[in-house]
Amino acid sequence: MRSFSAVEFGDLASVEMLLERDPVLVRKTTVFDRHSALHIAAANGRIEIISMLLDRSVNPDLLNRHKQTPLMFAAMHGNISCVRKLIQAGANILMFDSIHGRTCLHYAACYGHPECLQVILFAAYTSHVAVSWGFSRFVNIRDGKGATPLHLAAHQRQPECVHILLDKGALVCASTGGYGFPGSTPLHLAARGGSLDCTRELLAWGADRLQKDASGRIPYTVALKHKHGACAALLNPSSAEPLVWPSPLKFIGELNQEAKAMLERALMEANREREKNILKGTAYSLPSPSHSEDAMDDNVSEISDTNLCCICFDQACTIEVQDCGHQMCAQCTLALCCHNKPNPTTASLAAPVCPFCRSSIAQLVVAKVKTENDTGHAISSSKLRRSRKSRTFSEGSSSFKGLSAVGSFGRIGDPGSGRIAVENEWVDKA
Numbered sequence: 410m411r412s413f414s415a416v417e418f419g420d421l422a423s424v425e426m427l428l429e430r431d432p433v434l435v436r437k438t439t440v441f442d443r444h445s446a447l448h449i450a451a452a453n454g455r456i457e458i459i460s461m462l463l464d465r466s467v468n469p470d471l472l473n474r475h476k477q478t479p480l481m482f483a484a485m486h487g488n489i490s491c492v493r494k495l496i497q498a499g500a501n502i503l504m505f506d507s508i509h510g511r512t513c514l515h516y517a518a519c520y521g522h523p524e525c526l527q528v529i530l531f532a533a534y535t536s537h538v539a540v541s542w543g544f545s546r547f548v549n550i551r552d553g554k555g556a557t558p559l560h561l562a563a564h565q566r567q568p569e570c571v572h573i574l575l576d577k578g579a580l581v582c583a584s585t586g587g588y589g590f591p592g593s594t595p596l597h598l599a600a601r602g603g604s605l606d607c608t609r610e611l612l613a614w615g616a617d618r619l620q621k622d623a624s625g626r627i628p629y630t631v632a633l634k635h636k637h638g639a640c641a642a643l644l645n646p647s648s649a650e651p652l653v654w655p656s657p658l659k660f661i662g663e664l665n666q667e668a669k670a671m672l673e674r675a676l677m678e679a680n681r682e683r684e685k686n687i688l689k690g691t692a693y694s695l696p697s698p699s700h701s702e703d704a705m706d707d708n709v710s711e712i713s714d715t716n717l718c719c720i721c722f723d724q725a726c727t728i729e730v731q732d733c734g735h736q737m738c739a740q741c742t743l744a745l746c747c748h749n750k751p752n753p754t755t756a757s758l759a760a761p762v763c764p765f766c767r768s769s770i771a772q773l774v775v776a777k778v779k780t781e782n783d784t785g786h787a788i789s790s791s792k793l794r795r796s797r798k799s800r801t802f803s804e805g806s807s808s809f810k811g812l813s814a815v816g817s818f819g820r821i822g823d824p825g826s827g828r829i830a831v832e833n834e835w836v837d838k839a
Contacts, residue, residue, distance in 0.1 A: 451479035454488040487522035510553025518558035521567035555586020563595035568606035592623030603637030639693035675739035
């Protein structure tokens, strides 16, 4: 039909002309798949046409033959402006299709569109969904085969989506029903796909390397079966445990974005050191960095002694403890807070105290430390040059090497958008 072709190619003038002649066209659908003009516009990112159709009171939740909504199509193709527009128009994020029993959140996670994922999650958090369903329940919503959005993101090798979902409360050890292999966790699916980045994210958020699927296989066995040697090395139960993000701690859950990003980077760096030791001498050794830290050395001065962390004497103080105001580096902050492996008792783990004054930690913020460069201009502590001293983190212990001698620490407890043909069938990637 001419109107659908005009929508597909974004010919707004032709669409408007055709609708002026025959307003009933807004309710027409394609013959087989029952795609409406709104479905086709959403799939192809035609935001002007979507706006025009919605202004004509077109229902944003129109269903095609498989009960898929325009919002699902927009999320599937990563058309972020269309996702925003449809949600603003009242599109229901809790609609399920009839093919896989999936929502728009499943589609955004499966097809790897982190921005769409963020918009949908924000909509859920700020709407009636959080009240009627509960936000955590929405994040962990299951499709017809028991797969959560996290399962789909891990299976499809989408580490950014994996990180966002874990950050929003996705259950890292949830088992599937019939999706993938019965009883698979996100870690099983990441191992099956051989995604090192997804594996890293899942392990850093507490995924259990020993959890078995319905056939009694652990993720290590799955990685070996599919010949993903690097993943298998990290998942080997005999290799060192990774550091795990201390999400049960209240002040960690209340971190501002800057402090959180800084600590997350430090966590991943610590686990990268662990990986290098595990993979050293194997065919899967990690590549060297593509650029040297010396690139930033020319314009940045040495870290002054007054700015050095008084625990490790190696890194600049970047994190401040409130309310006492004591400062330490991000790595030592992690040594204070992190545990090494999933442990049911960590949910009620007593919060650590400041290692300097033993007072309770109310909040962690970015330290406002400044130094002077050669030109006399002040620069923030986040741009301080890293020490040339090599940093090696301990294996199998929640503290870093060199921290065990610090009395105040002691031993820390375990704690794409693409055009679609009008009559095409949708093929699931998963």
